[in-house]
Amino acid sequence: MKNLIENEEKQERVLLVGIETFENEAYFESSMQELSDLTKTAGGLVVDSFTQKRDKPDSRYMIGSGKLEQIHWAIEVGEIDTVIFNDRLTPRQNVNLENALDVKVIDRMQLILDIFALRARSHEGMLQVEQAQLTYLLPRLVGQGIALSRQAGGIGSKGPGESKLEMDRRHIRKRIEDIEKALKKVEQTRETMRNKRTKSGIFKIGLIGYTNAGKSSIMNALVGEDKEQYEKDELFATLDSTTKMIKLTDSFTASLTDTVGFIQNLPTELIKAFKSTLEEAANVDLLIHVIDASNPDHEIHEQTVLKIMKDLDLEKIPVLNVYNKMDKAQSDFIPTLSPAIQMSIKSREGAQWLKTGILEKLHEMFEHFELQLSYSKAYQLPEIRKTALIEEIIEEEEGYQISGLISKNLMWKIDNL
Template identity: 80%
Template structure:
């Protein structure tokens, strides 16, 4: 165990508490520690400072900087990670003052995305985000451009690409743009086919590590394929599976990347097409980790990003997950909501029941006569509609049920 720890990069965390971030500062610093562990770093020390405004040269005050320099020497620190976004000049000044590699929260998140990317599209998106972020930081001096040793902050594009001049990097970004547009076109074609199929679409959305992948696997059942782990950003790629909710009634379920406080704008831009999968659904399931003491801040972060992605007009079912380890006095802050632990024996059934109840609110009632000679169409009807009653008449079946307003056209053939 000691041998493994010695191989880990030794990290010092730093943060500046301003009046504008007082409410979320504690949770943000705790999250920075979790992000560092996710990236494989070992947190040795942490320094924070309250200020009216950040220091323009070094983000943090000179006195605190001196304390950090001493802690770096004593703790054999390899890297300092700031919770705030650093300007290129601040980055250079800090590395010159501290004598070690300095990165910020944004670069750390980009680094984790580079570790997690599995698909060709995901890798392209991460590389584009990293190059866009690092382009203004190619100042040609300081430790920033001499990181041959690797470690946190060095994954993704690689040192050789970072040493290209700005023109070559812009050319690479343009090349990635073209490749992503082709992938986006393919995604759009798949999306159109899915829409034409008449399947009701549900999307999972939520803060990272809230349990979205676990929920997808629980609903899909025996064919579970989504990677799930108790870690930040366990999955990046949008995944869509078919789920039977009731008898033959089938919906599509899409899982996308989780959100986080101060998600880098470069990532939001690069993952735009992936995130837009959530905009093409009929119902959103907002998954919240009820066991996290900062769940209310997480909720507001997700709602803010939903607003940015123009998802606020889509019906939402809030699901408070991990109730088995939540505080006994837990109370939900969003509604409508259900509380469950998806890993419990009846967790998936509770969720299916809650989804069906939500669909009863959203769907339209219908009645139709299906001639006996067309009875072979009944199984197909059951796939897209909730059939509640089936009565035999003189010439055919009287079918009563519920169907999505967007799929009323599917009844025309009947």
């Protein structure tokens, strides 16, 4: 029994550090809480936390010398394995801090990359994460003898691994180039699939939102229990873009795409690496922005998502805001974005409320049409029902008189009949 206990993997003991400045004071506390949640998601145990108010970060250590001494003492007392900074460290700051504190030091960016490495399941996802990690770590390899020795395990070491980090810069650049070539091939396949969905005349809906807002739960509820994807109450539970078919009425069908959740200060390396995945959201007809109404920082989350949507040039796409987890929200909750649906996808009627809300949005977006369909073309009626919202079908002497609503982008299907 003793040997078994000794062989159990020890949970990494972590100390968090954050710098509060004028620029981040509005969301500093929520950002530090998020850093704690991210650390737990990565498997770490948060033992202590230090913050400091400064006009600007220290160029050598990010923090002042006095705070550095306090942290050094806390590391010894708390038997700390890893220090995680909430701000992005320069390569030189990283080296200086590890030399001064004599423990592994990483920043928020490397922590997020680590979690992505844990969560990636598809071949594409793993390639994208490795590309982002190598791009991030490349400038940090020079003069990092002690730093590299501490990357052998634990938080911040998932993905490429120690052996790849010890390759010289030329080999790492070569690996990044190889990954880019492989991802281009994957993107070609993804583009082919996107084109097929466009040509099929299927209305496309995309889920977007802050991480852990409930996007995967919404997809599972709309798709059906027999086609569920992984969902859990944790940050970045799913990473890989997933597209499935859903029925909004007995016949009207749409594709639903779930993309990676966003977060404050999402590493630019990840946005670049996941560009092809995030582009799935740019090729939809309607975006559903999912917001966790129970989170006290939901307004900050909303602004984070809106900023990323602007960066990805998604503002031209119609949006339906969905405030999820209303069963856990404050009784005086008031939505800040509109149009909006307030619901809980876990409730019995949650999925139906959402479908109703989507259909109401479609009635606003779609254009009216009238079609005379001869009886000889009656075989096309089921396809029309799948593509359009039918209001009325009248059987006349020469055929069907059909009226309804359809997306402007799909009007060509009606015009070609």
